[in-house]
Amino acid sequence: MKSKINKKERWIGFGFITPSLIGQLIFFFIPIMMTIYYAMINNPMSKEFVGFTNFITIWDNTIFIRAMKNTFIFTGISVSLIMVLSLGMAMLLNKPLFLRNIFRSCFMVPLIVPSASILMIWQVFFNFNGTLNNIVTSFGFDPIDWMNSAYARWIVVLFYVWKNIGYDMVLFLAALQNIPKEQYEAASIDGANKWQKFYHITLIHILPTFFFVFIISITNSFKIFREVYLLGGEYPYEDLYMLQHYINNLFNVLDYQKLSVSAIYMAIFIFMIVLLWRKVEKKLDF
């Protein structure tokens, strides 16, 4: 049912969002235009308009390509892993367990504790002279410089999953608890097995949440820069050098063109995923 909008009410709505809107204009919308502008000029001195040239020439930059590649690999691995694991953990926690609420609280601890406060422990653990090598060498193997090896990427994936799984788990758990119990009972009567019940009831009900968790996990995966930076500084091991490092380091040299172009590429990537998700959501809306 749609109620009529009288003319006064139109402006009252705007009145309430004005403080927020002004902030958005000054701190986001207008500067985003500036970003697009900077992406399309040759340099801040002569300010000559060069169209999309910067968007093409950046692909000649090997560091940019490496950063792009690493970001995609990391996001691909870590997002698929966290989706499966968090759903699994939510299903475990949805079963009758002793101390269930305490366990749930434990899973969220990494989410709330500031990364810097606990990264020292990770450092001691994976350092060349650290705990893991202490264990490895006691079994007679050679020590490995974990954070500067092919393992580094997986250690960061591990940290991402450890840090963020609580968030996804809470979302999945809420979705699981909303599924009517009768549906499972009815399916049992009809002779459905565990896998059929999971596929036809659980998965169908949590599908909308599934896509939302997908988006949140992607945006969270970009936040891993924080921990990688704290562990490895501005130039970590080459497998860990991501688009966020690239953008961060460009601030030191104030290369506005490359900064803006990289930010816009990142924005386009997120925009496409949001579009995809809106499409999927409309289809699911039955």
Next chain:
Amino acid sequence: MKKKIVLSILVGLLALLFIIPLFLTVSNSFMEPSQVQNQYENIFQNKGSEFSGLKFIPDWISLKQYYQVLILKTNFLKMFWNASFMVVPIILGQIIVSTFAAYAFAKLKFPFREQLFYLYILLMLMPFQVTVVPNYLIANYLGILDKFASIIFPGVFSVFGVFLLRQFMQKIPDAYLEAAKIDGANHFQIFFKIILPLSKNYIASLGVLLMIDYWNMVEQPLIFLKDVSMHPLSLYLAQVNKDEIGVAFAAATIYMIPVLLVYLYAENYFVEGIKNSGLKG
């Protein structure tokens, strides 16, 4: 029953993995400074053949590290306060700005409402590195670089609060508002007398989420504050050198206290906040 016990133990062991680093940080903060130094000095050496295990329980309980952080090496404490000076204004500011906007998006009808809200969602989902470029340009233009303001303003106007509170406020039945209108209340009265009291818990949820998020900030100070003495502790702790490793554990523990207290007292608000960040409706 047997299955329940086995499962509980398994999940319990898993849960242990999630709190061990926290436990180790706290337990190591009560170590004698000389013991910490001996325990972890290998970490700062270059490729020796000596390895440092993690010490679970200190040999002696000592408060010397805390004495150092709180009384002798006040630069740690200063960075703790730096964090507060940025986080508190962001939380208060964002709550004020977002309650008004969220009410409009949830309950009032105005032109372009849906399109505008879609824009807000897009902005919310953008990684920090996308919005930092515009933020930097504008901070430079306004002359607030290297000041707390360059971090506080984008934080205050961050769209997350609008989004979360709108999700909550949509649950307030329209009948309440209709009834107030019939009694002759205007929109400001409705907002202050009905919406705000009903939103107390929602605002608390937002506050908890913001506190936890911004207490952990690293990227913003890294780019906006060149002066290291203005950095929050969250950025400094991982860069401690050999002589500071002892105090660092105590500083790390002190830095966790505010969020741990918030979590302890407001876990439900935190969980409700996460659940309602689910984009539905």
